[in-house]
Amino acid sequence: xxxxxxxxxxxxxxxxxxxxxxxxxxxxxxxxxxxxxxxxxxxxxxxxxxxxxxxxxxxxxxxxxxxxxxxxxxxxxxxxxxxxxxxxxxxxxxxxxxxxxxxxxxxxxxxxxxxxxxxxxxxxxxxxxxxxxxxxxxxxxxxxxxxxxxxxxxxxxxxxxxxxxxxxxxxxxxxxxxxxxxxxxxxxxxxxxxxxxxxxxxxxxxxxxxxxxxxxxxxxxxxxxxxxxxxxxxxxxxxxxxxxxxxxxxxxxxxxxxxxxxxxxxxxxxxxxxxxxxxxxxxxxxxxxxxxxxxxxxxxxxxxxxxxxxxxxxxxxxxxxxxxxxxxxxxxxxxxxxxxxxxxxxxxxxxxxxxxxxxxxxxxxxxxxxxxxxxxxxxxxxxxxxxxxxxxxxxxxxxxxxxxxxxxxxxxxxxxxxxxxxxxxxxxxxxxxxxxxxxxxxxxxxxxxxxxxxxxxxxxxxxxxxxxxxxxxxxxxxxxxxxxxxxxxxxxxxxxxxxxxxxxxxxxxxxx
Amino acid sequence: xxxxxxxxxxxxxxxxxxxxxxxxxxxxxxxxxxxxxxxxxxxxxxxxxxxxxxxxxxxxxxxxxxxxxxxxxxxxxxxxxxxxxxxxxxxxxxxxxxxxxxxxxxxxxxxxxxxxxxxxxxxxxxxxxxxxxxxxxxxxxxxxxxxxxxxxxxxxxxxxxxxxxxxxxxxxxxxxxxxxxxxxxxxxxxxxxxxxxxxxxxxxxxxxxxxxxxxxxxxxxxxxxxxxxxxxxxxxxxxxxxxxxxxxxxxxxxxxxxxxxxxxxxxxxxxxxxxxxxxxxxxxxxxxxxxxxxxxxxxxxxxxxxxxxxxxxxxxxxxxxxxxxxxxxxxxxxxxxxxxxxxxxxx
Numbered sequence: 125x126x127x128x129x130x131x132x133x134x135x136x137x138x139x140x141x142x143x144x145x146x147x148x149x150x151x152x153x154x155x156x157x158x159x160x161x162x163x164x165x166x167x168x169x170x171x172x173x174x175x176x177x178x179x180x181x182x183x184x185x186x187x188x189x190x191x192x193x194x195x196x197x198x199x200x201x202x203x204x205x206x207x208x209x210x211x212x213x214x215x216x217x218x219x220x221x222x223x224x225x226x227x228x229x230x231x232x233x234x235x236x237x238x239x240x241x242x243x244x245x246x247x248x249x250x251x252x253x254x255x256x257x258x259x260x261x262x263x264x265x266x267x268x269x270x271x272x273x274x275x276x277x278x279x280x281x282x283x284x285x286x287x288x289x290x291x292x293x294x295x296x297x298x299x300x301x302x303x304x305x306x307x308x309x310x311x312x313x314x315x316x317x318x319x320x321x322x323x324x325x326x327x328x329x330x331x332x333x334x335x336x337x338x339x340x341x342x343x344x345x346x347x348x349x350x351x352x353x354x355x356x357x358x359x360x361x362x363x364x365x366x367x368x369x370x371x372x373x374x375x376x377x378x379x380x381x382x383x384x385x386x387x388x389x390x391x392x393x394x395x396x397x398x399x400x401x402x403x404x405x406x407x408x409x410x411x412x413x414x415x416x417x418x419x420x421x422x423x424x425x426x427x428x429x430x431x432x433x434x435x436x437x438x439x440x441x442x443x444x445x446x447x448x449x450x451x452x453x454x455x456x457x458x459x460x461x462x463x464x465x466x467x468x469x470x471x472x473x474x475x476x477x478x479x480x481x482x483x484x485x486x487x488x489x490x491x492x493x494x495x496x497x498x499x500x501x502x503x504x505x506x507x508x509x510x511x512x513x514x515x516x517x518x519x520x521x522x523x524x525x526x527x528x529x530x531x532x533x534x535x536x537x538x539x540x541x542x543x544x545x546x547x548x549x550x551x552x553x554x555x556x557x558x559x560x561x562x563x564x565x566x567x568x569x570x571x572x573x574x575x576x577x578x579x580x581x582x583x584x585x586x587x588x589x590x591x592x593x594x595x596x597x598x599x600x601x602x603x604x605x606x607x608x609x610x611x612x613x614x615x616x617x618x619x620x621x622x623x624x625x626x627x628x629x630x631x632x633x634x635x636x
Numbered sequence: 637x638x639x640x641x642x643x644x645x646x647x648x649x650x651x652x653x654x655x656x657x658x659x660x661x662x663x664x665x666x667x668x669x670x671x672x673x674x675x676x677x678x679x680x681x682x683x684x685x686x687x688x689x690x691x692x693x694x695x696x697x698x699x700x701x702x703x704x705x706x707x708x709x710x711x712x713x714x715x716x717x718x719x720x721x722x723x724x725x726x727x728x729x730x731x732x733x734x735x736x737x738x739x740x741x742x743x744x745x746x747x748x749x750x751x752x753x754x755x756x757x758x759x760x761x762x763x764x765x766x767x768x769x770x771x772x773x774x775x776x777x778x779x780x781x782x783x784x785x786x787x788x789x790x791x792x793x794x795x796x797x798x799x800x801x802x803x804x805x806x807x808x809x810x811x812x813x814x815x816x817x818x819x820x821x822x823x824x825x826x827x828x829x830x831x832x833x834x835x836x837x838x839x840x841x842x843x844x845x846x847x848x849x850x851x852x853x854x855x856x857x858x859x860x861x862x863x864x865x866x867x868x869x870x871x872x873x874x875x876x877x878x879x880x881x882x883x884x885x886x887x888x889x890x891x892x893x894x895x896x897x898x899x900x901x902x903x904x905x906x907x908x909x910x911x912x913x914x915x916x917x918x919x920x921x922x923x924x925x926x927x928x929x930x931x932x933x934x935x936x937x938x939x940x941x942x943x944x945x946x947x948x949x950x951x952x953x954x955x956x957x958x959x960x961x962x963x964x965x966x967x968x969x970x971x972x973x974x975x976x977x978x979x980x981x982x983x
Contacts, residue, residue, distance in 0.1 A: 440865065460867040470865065478861035483925050484854060492855055493866040495848040504846040547866060 132191065133158040133289055133320040134179070139188035141174055141344075148174040149185070150344035158193060158288065161311070161321040163331040163352070166341035167364055167566045172324060175341065176291065179322075180208055193288055193320070208322075209282030213294040213564065215274060217281075219267040224249035226266055227281045252280040256310055271426060272303035276310065289320045296330060297564065300426040300592060301628060308333045326566055328357045342366055361567055392416030395586045396468075396555050398437070401446035401456065406432040408609045409446065414555065419577070419587040421600030425628055426592075429609040431473060431559055434590040438470035438557050439463035450555060464493055469548035471558040479544040482533035486525045487514040489532050490546040497551075517546040520580075522572050538569025545573065555586040562596055574599050597624070671918065671934035674970060678941045686948040694944065696826060703940035704833035705730075705892045707933065709907065710914045711840045712884035714932045717915055718844065719877045720857035720924030721777060724788040726885040726911065728795035729769060730904030733886035734893035735799050737762040738808045738815065747808050755814035762886055769795065770882030774875030792908075800901055809898035818894030829891055836884065841929040853877065858925025914939050917967045938967065 136154040140147075149171045156162045166172045177183040178190065194200050194207045217226050224246045233244035246262060253259040256276050266274060275295060283290060292311070296304040311321060311334050323335050331338060332352055340348040340363045348363045362368065396414040401407060407429040414420050424430040435441040437448060442458030449455065453466035463470065472478045480489045491498060491510050498513070500506035514528050521542040525535055532543055541562070548556055561577070562570045578599060581587055589596055597603050605613040605627040613627035682689035709726055716723045737758040742748025753761070769791065776787045821828040844850035855863040856870050864870045893899045918935025920927030942963050946956050 439867075460865060461869065464867045472865050478859070478865040481855045481858035481862050481925065483858050488851060488855075492851075492863070492868070495851055499848060504842070505848055505851065507846075551867075 131157060133160070133193040134322070135189070135191040136175075136179075137189040139175065139178060139190065140186045141178065141183065142186060147344055149178075149188075151188075152341060152344060152346050153349075154339055154346060155349075156320055156322065158320050159315055159318045160337065161315050161323060161335045163323045163325070163335040163338040164341070165324075165328075165331070165338060165360060165364060167568055170341040170364070171344040172341055174344075176210075176293070176322075176324070179291070180210055206285065207287050208289045208291055209279070209285065209287040210291045211275070211278045211282050211293065211295060213297045215278065217266045217274060217277060219265070221266060222262070223253070223264055223266060223269070223277050224262045226277060227252060227284055229281065231285065248284060249280070252284050253277075256280065270303070271299050272306060275299065275303075275307060279310075283319070288318065289322065290314065291322045291324070293324045294326065294564065295323075296325065296327060301625065302425070304330070326564070326570075328360055328567075331360070332357075340364055364567060392418075392584065395451060396437070396455075396588070397447075397449045398433070399447050401433065401436065401448055402444045403429070403432045403436045403441050403456075404444065406609055407436070407606075410606070410609075410611055412604060412611070414586045414588055416554070416586055417581060417584045418602075419581045419589065419600045421597040421603035422588060422590045422606065423592055423597055423603060423624075423628060424606035424612075428606040428628075430590050430606045433606070434470075434557050434559050434588065437463065437588070438468060438472075440470070440472070464551050464553070467551075467554040469493075469551055469553035469556045471544055471548045471556070471561055473559040474563075475541055475544045480532045480540060480547075483531055485529045486518075486523065486532055486535065486543055487511065487528035489543050490514050490517050490523075491550050493547055494551045513550065514546075517549055520549065521546050521576050536566075536569075538565035538572075541565050541569065542573065545576070549580075553585070555588065556580065557588045557590070559590045560593070560596075561589060561591065562593060570595065592628075594621070594624070668919065668928050668930045669934065671931070671938055671967075674967065675934060675938050675941065678938060678945065682941060682945040682948070685945060689945065689948055694948075696830065699937075699940045699944045700830045700833075701827050701895070702943070703936050704827075704829040705888045705895070706907070706910060706914065706940070707833045707936040708836050708888040708891070709885055709911050710918075710932050710936050711836055711929065712881040712888070713908075713911050714915050714918075714920045714927060714929060715840065715844065715853065716877055716881045717920050717922060718857045718924060718927055719853040719874065720860060721784040721874065721877065722788055722922075723773060723784070723878060723881050724908050725769065725773060725791035725795055726881060727904040727906070727908035728792045728799065729766060729882050729885040730889035730892065730907060731899075731902070732795045732799045732802075732889075733762045733766055734815075734889040734899045734903065735802055735808070735901070736765055737890065738811060738893065738899050739802050741812055741815075742808060742810065746810050747803065747806050755812045759814075759890070762890070763883060766882040766886035767879055770879030771875060773882070774878035777878065778871045778874035796905070799903075803899075803901045805901045807898050807900045811893070811897060811899075815890070815894050816897055818891050819897060820894075829895060832891060836887075837929060837933055844929055849873070854925055856924075857921075910939065913964045917964065935967075939964075 132155055134154060134156040136152065139149050139152045141149040152171060152175060154164070154175065164172055164175070174183060178185050179192070189201075191201055192207050200207075218229065221229070227249045228245045233241040233248070235241045249262045250259045253262055253276075258273065258276055261269065261273055261277070266277065269277065279290065295307060299307060308330070315321060321334070323331065325331065335352050337349065337351045338355055338360065339346050340360065342364065347366075392415055394413055395416050396412070398410060398412040401410045401412075406427070410429070410433055412420075412422075412433070422430045422434065432441055436443045436456050439455065439458060439460040439462055443456030446456070447454070450466045450468055455463055455466055455468065460470070481492070484492075487510060491513055495505065498505050498510050500509070511528060517523075518525075518528075523542045523546060524539050532540055535543070541564075545558070545561065548558070562573055565573070574595075577587060577589075589600055591597060601617050603615045603619065603624065604611055605615065605624070607628070615623055615627065679690070688694050709730060712726055713723060737755075739748050740751060740753035740758040740761060741755055743752070744750030773784075773788055773791055776782045777784045818828065823831055844853065852863065852868045852873060855866070855868060856873060860870055889904060892903060914935035915927070915932050916922060916935070917938060918927065918933065919931035943960065946959060951959060
């Protein structure tokens, strides 16, 4: 390849960075042409985040070359946040301000004597939003927007400063199927306008809808760059994991074998019984039954009420009408303690919000829900018992950490999620309610979580997996689909993908 | 292309895990005791500046005795801060609680109520007052979700006003022996004030470190929503923490009154700033969830030593406040530098 071609939007050569003894990047290349849409893939720890941080100038490289096309179209040496528009997984919008003000945030147009020019703010916003067909939301408050609208506002703001390069980090997080599709269409139209896109996502199927080419990082190096058309999901997974195709197919044969051996026996007696449950205005009159040793998926569009139903079961929300019984004990009281004591473990939707205490140790986080049961004779915590319990839990979920006393905030996303899963299991529940159990974790962690979930089910626990992720639902024995607050369909394992998509969207023929 | 087999299960090699585990524990201790070198330095400076500094009499009767009351209030505030809240009104509890007790006991001629309460009955009423104050603060903060800063600021003003009203702005003295015992008793030649501080500090240390409720408070301060999701009764605990803080502060106020053998209308005034300074210098985070009682103790000792040196070195008293403020700022910066050594990875 030519080394310094001015026609590259991004040119990174032999980039190196070490943090202490860890070599985060060990000679990575990334060369992207203007208007190209490139997926940047890799497992957690492969160097993706470091590479992005250096692109935007947050981290200085130890060695290597970075050239980026500036807002004026000229290629310059060095990184810079101002020449790349970044849209991260987490919202950076100010909820209480209007969309228009958010778009101009921090770069307010001024009038002659200095006051903020509100008309210019509004017209800039309308101009940007019109390109997306969303000009009608300019005066709304961000807090009132749908997830997709928020994402679009973020992208508009990022691009309003003039950059020709857009970096999207997990852009479909929090979007439902319809929202994701519309976002893909919008991203595709961006490319036609000559915007270069760097796309980071754990959802590999998205890559094929949005990206022209793929760069895969592993152990701080780029191990594969290829057009999307030459790749398959399977191939990408193998490269990310660093296994050859032959090894992978051998593994999948093992898996099929394993699946046959662990064919589901008839599920046991009813453990969780929900009848006529209503929660706020989101859930109305839902019936649901989960048996021992059964894994039930619960899905729906954003706002379909499936998440609220799960939260009510776990005691996070109070049920307004109906009954919920878990092994004869009432649930839905709006008190987490009741749910825990009744034998329900809960994995909340957003681990950063209410999943873990960042500064506390892995061990304490994992046992937080049962800290009262760990008392020794004097009333103080029995640390030996706690350590024993933690070792057991950490084995079940394959948590990787430097030791039980490491702070959770220092772990990777996948391992943080496993700590939250461990916490749900600490109370030795009969039923686990998991909301988005694999949100924002990499493929390896995901598979590890699935393995643990399956062996829990096989040991007779009941699982209720609330998710919009196809992979999460694929491990379920049956999937209950909610639509606008009621149960709309129920699909037995082995359903076709179109059946699920149809049911989620509320299609009538899918009603079971 | 290097092939690395993905490990789906398994824990890191044992040797490494054990080794890192140990280094983490020792760095925790290092963080808690980060102020020890500074305290040592302050003591060397003190010894150089004044021959009286390094005498048992000065250290026990001046530094430790004057630090005891402050230290106990710091313990109370630290527990509240670790839980993720503030309580500014502690300083006015330090004033109002003993004022009420003394007022109930003293005859009208001495500025009291003339109701002739026994000292013990007065103590009981005093603690009831502390509980009511804590319940009010806690309920407003935990149930009505009002901001702790403004709630306890209003409470501070209210209680200060009650103290004024009760005393008519006067200093009440001529206290019964039960009050004075808290100031003058000595065990093994050491003032009871130091013993009580040590006792309360030790109890708080064990409680926060090893009692389930103490750990719940850390969890609550570190991430309230996560604590609630784990089934911790955060509302009840929040109220409990404010009540406990208030009770401890009332006891500290009583000790102060016992030591100076009188209670002034302005007892405790301005104390809360020093309390916050000691707690924060000692590594208690204002954002909650972080810090330890041992750290808070170091903060208290450092401030006590500095105050003592300033007095001994005969700095003109008009300048003491300014130097004190400057030293607190310096200590905060030092603490930041000591704490940020922990290398942080971006990835």
